[in-house]
Amino acid sequence: xxxxxxxxxxxxxxxxxxxxxxxxxxxxxxxxxxxxxxxxxxxxxxxxxxxxxxxxxxxxxxxxxxxxxxxxxxxxxxxxxxxxxxxxxxxxxxxxxxxxxxxxxxxxxxxxxxxxxxxxxxxxxxxxxxxxxxxxxxxxxxxxxxxxxxxxxxxxxxxxxxxxxxxxxxxxxxxxxxxxxxxxxxxxxxxxxxxxxxxxxxxxxxxxxxxxxxxxxxxxxxxxxxxxxxxxxxxxxxxxxxxxxxxxxxxxxxxxxxxxxxxxxxxxxxxxxxxxxxxxxxxxxxxxxxxxxxxxxxxxxxxxxxxxxxxxxxxx
Numbered sequence: 001x002x003x004x005x006x007x008x009x010x011x012x013x014x015x016x017x018x019x020x021x022x023x024x025x026x027x028x029x030x031x032x033x034x035x036x037x038x039x040x041x042x043x044x045x046x047x048x049x050x051x052x053x054x055x056x057x058x059x060x061x062x063x064x065x066x067x068x069x070x071x072x073x074x075x076x077x078x079x080x081x082x083x084x085x086x087x088x089x090x091x092x093x094x095x096x097x098x099x100x101x102x103x104x105x106x107x108x109x110x111x112x113x114x115x116x117x118x119x120x121x122x123x124x125x126x127x128x129x130x131x132x133x134x135x136x137x138x139x140x141x142x143x144x145x146x147x148x149x150x151x152x153x154x155x156x157x158x159x160x161x162x163x164x165x166x167x168x169x170x171x172x173x174x175x176x177x178x179x180x181x182x183x184x185x186x187x188x189x190x191x192x193x194x195x196x197x198x199x200x201x202x203x204x205x206x207x208x209x210x211x212x213x214x215x216x217x218x219x220x221x222x223x224x225x226x227x228x229x230x231x232x233x234x235x236x237x238x239x240x241x242x243x244x245x246x247x248x249x250x251x252x253x254x255x256x257x258x259x260x261x262x263x264x265x266x267x268x269x270x271x272x273x274x275x276x277x278x279x280x281x282x283x284x285x286x287x288x289x290x291x292x293x294x295x296x297x298x299x300x301x302x303x304x305x306x307x308x309x310x311x312x313x314x315x316x
Contacts (some may be wrong), residue, residue, distance in 0.1 A: 011280030012086060016048055020268040021262065025303040027273050027311050030070060035279035037073050044079065048098065050086035053143075054056050056107025057304035059083060064311045077116055083246065084121050087128065088287065090207055098128040100142050103159055106166035119232055126170050128283055129163045130179050137186035149288040150195045157190040161201035163277060166210050196232045196244040198223060200251040207255045219255055220247055223263045230266030231274075234286055234298075242281030245270055253312035268313055271306050281306055 022311075040058035043049070050056075059080050066072045073079075087098030087105050098105045105125050107239055112122055132140055141159040145254050164183040167176045195198065201219035205211075226232055231240025232248045249267040257264055283302035285295030 004007055018274055019265055020313075021229055022314060024266060024272050024311055026070075027063060029068075029300055029307050029310050029314075031275065031300050032279040032303055033062070033070060033072060034067060035044070036300075036307065037297075040079070041075075043300075044082065050083040050101065050104065050108075053101065053104040053107060053145075054300055055079070055083045056104040056111070057301060057308070059111035060107050061304040063113060064308060067113065068314050068316065073200060075187070077244070080108075080111060080116055081303065084125065088121070093112050094118070096128060096131075098125065099131045100137065102131075102142055102166075103145070103162045104127050104142075109169060112119070118293045123170075126173075126176070127168065127277055130175065133179055134180065137182035139183075144287065147288060148286050149291045150193065154191075154193045154195065154198060157187065157193070158201055159262050160190075161187055161198075161205055165204055168205075178213045193285030194237070195235050196222075196248055197234065197237075199225065203251045203255055207251075215255055219252065219257060222252065226263055229231050230268075230270035232267075234283070238284075240270060240274075241283045241305040242274070242302035243270060243283045243286075246302065246307070246309035250305065250312055253309070259313055264313065265291075271310060275306075279303070 033179075036058055040055065040062075042056055052258075057066075057077070059106075062072045062076055063080075067075065073080050087096075087108065089097055091097045093098070105128055109122065111126055120221045138156055138160045140146075141152075141155040145155050145159065149200055160183055164180055164187065165185075166179050169178055171180060175307070187202075188203070190198075199218060203215065203222055206214040206218055222232075225236050227240045229240050230245075231242075232244035233239055233241055234244040238244065245267050249264065249271070252264060252267075253259070263294070279301045280299050282294050283298040284293060285291050286301075287295075290298075
């Protein structure tokens with residue numbers, strides 16, 4: 001059935017009218033977990049690096065899968081502690097490493113649960129997000145992000161949205177309130193983006209801040225960008241891929257879009273139908289120089305995001 005549906009999609013570009021079942025969604029997620037663990041551990045052991053926003057989505061997707069009853073490695077807490085320690089340690093340039101990878105730190109924060117979190121560590125990680133805010137309320141995108149295939153101002157805007165979303169998890173802290181306010185002023189002036197991620201982040205922020213009118217507007221805008229095959233590209237003009245689709249599906253479900261709504265059903269079916277046998281999804285590079293070929297890091301991001309989106313379509 002899996003091979004047939006993949007072939008049908010490849011030949012016709014069509015998505016089945018059938019409502020994806022809970023069993024199909026769970027099977028798709030389950031198939032991805034070994035891939036996420038294996039390739040994530042490879043990165044930790046070979047690169048010894050918590051940057052590149054890779055370990056963050058690794059921990060976040062695995063922790064969410066665990067919360068939904070999936071079996072994940074018993075080393076998950078070890079990996080979580082390692083990443084948090086890395087973020088708070090100094091790098092070879094004498095900088096606190098997490099200050100150069102703030103977007104990844106946000107994703108590490110989203111992997112926190114009452115069972116695995118140390119309040120003091122969480123507070124320290126959130127503190128890293130306030131560092132280096134510019135006078136206009138924005139932050140410069142970290143690491144390799146400025147080399148992505150979208151305009152650099154948009155990348156900075158998306159990074160600013162990520163950091164604001166992270167700070168909103170501790171919005172009651174007086175130290176964060178002014179930072180959030182300044183960032184929101186910048187975000188409100190941000191020009192519409194070329195990437196699906198821009199729309200996703202605007203929707204997640206509106207949802208987090210209970211801005212119902214803005215949320216509903218962003219739901220409509222994001223849904224209007226959905227392709228005929230049920231997916232989204234990472235750039236809105238790109239063919240559908242797991243990275244754009246996973247992000248969009250995650251944001252729509254977080255915003256309260258019904259599980260049986262047509263955009264949700266079609267996105268689920270796109271992901272179910274395009275998954276590879278090894279549990280991953282093919283995704284072309286997000287960097288300008290790698291945009292025309294399948295790229296390993298983009299595949300990893302896409303796979304973790306596909307899982308995050310699909311998990312939002314399962315009962316707790």
